[in-house]
Amino acid sequence: MQRELEPELMEDANQVNAYAEADFEKPHSEFIQRLKAFVNEPKFNGKALDLGCGPGDISRRFAKAFPLCTIDAIDGSKAMIDYAVNASSPEFKSRLNFIHGKLPDTELSVENYDIILSNSVLHHLPDPQILWQVVKKYSKPGTRIVIMDLLRPGSVSMARTLVEMYAITEPKILQQDFYNSLLAAFTLKEINAQIAQAGVSLAVEKISDRHVFVSGIMP
Numbered sequence: 001m002q003r004e005l006e007p008e009l010m011e012d013a014n015q016v017n018a019y020a021e022a023d024f025e026k027p028h029s030e031f032i033q034r035l036k037a038f039v040n041e042p043k044f045n046g047k048a049l050d051l052g053c054g055p056g057d058i059s060r061r062f063a064k065a066f067p068l069c070t071i072d073a074i075d076g077s078k079a080m081i082d083y084a085v086n087a088s089s090p091e092f093k094s095r096l097n098f099i100h101g102k103l104p105d106t107e108l109s110v111e112n113y114d115i116i117l118s119n120s121v122l123h124h125l126p127d128p129q130i131l132w133q134v135v136k137k138y139s140k141p142g143t144r145i146v147i148m149d150l151l152r153p154g155s156v157s158m159a160r161t162l163v164e165m166y167a168i169t170e171p172k173i174l175q176q177d178f179y180n181s182l183l184a185a186f187t188l189k190e191i192n193a194q195i196a197q198a199g200v201s202l203a204v205e206k207i208s209d210r211h212v213f214v215s216g217i218m219p
């Protein structure tokens with residue numbers, strides 16, 4: 001099945017609210033568990049960058065899991081960043097910095113990070129190299145890279161089945177978003193080719209019927 005692009009930024013207020021209030025407990029806690037296992041250092045202390053942070057659930061979970069880290073979290077949607085700022089409790093305010101900016105145009109003031117994470121953003125990008133080039137730009141030797149995204153199913157009917165399996169209790173707008181995202185996602189083969197083209201060495205692993213996990217340490 002051919003890839004079908006979906007709108008890059010999530011800016012519609014209804015869409016933002018539906019996404020921010022959806023139940024992502026399972027995939028988001030799994031992302032953080034896998035990230036923790038990969039970092040394998042409970043007292044990990046450094047600067048983190050969350051690319052395409054949306055309403056900030058992953059950024060807050062990361063902040064909770066790594067209390068010694070500071071986090072820059074960026075998103076091109078003003079509505080998403082406003083939601084993220086409002087949803088973050090004061091305990092995180094000193095370490096969690098939400099930035100409104102579109103990648104790759106926005107220049108970050110920090111030159112490089114100790115860890116770069118991103119969940120569910122790659123499939124939004126018309127050109128996937130944006131993500132891999134931003135990762136390269138803001139990393140240094142030893143930077144940990146942890147990325148999770150959806151995988152494109154083999155057919156439209158498989159995409160519909162996945163929506164029924166995992167989003168049937170969610171509002172219609174979210175079901176439609178999930179369906180659009182599945183059609184916009186990449187295959188394992190395409191992600192491996194993107195990474196090879198970017199000249200980075202990262203492990204690409206299929207971790208569920210709809211998710212891919214990409215991880216590695218910059219040489």
Ligand SMILES: C[S@@+](CC[C@H](N)C(=O)[O-])C[C@H]1O[C@@H](n2cnc3c(N)ncnc32)[C@H](O)[C@@H]1O
Nearest residue numbers: 008009010052053054075076077102103119124
């Ligand atoms: C599906 S949401 C994922 C949000 C969050 N990472 C999570 O896991 O809940 C994708 C987000 O990527 C943002 N996005 C897409 N393209 C972007 C770009 N070029 N620069 C910054 N943010 C972008 C969208 O606005 C949206 O908030």
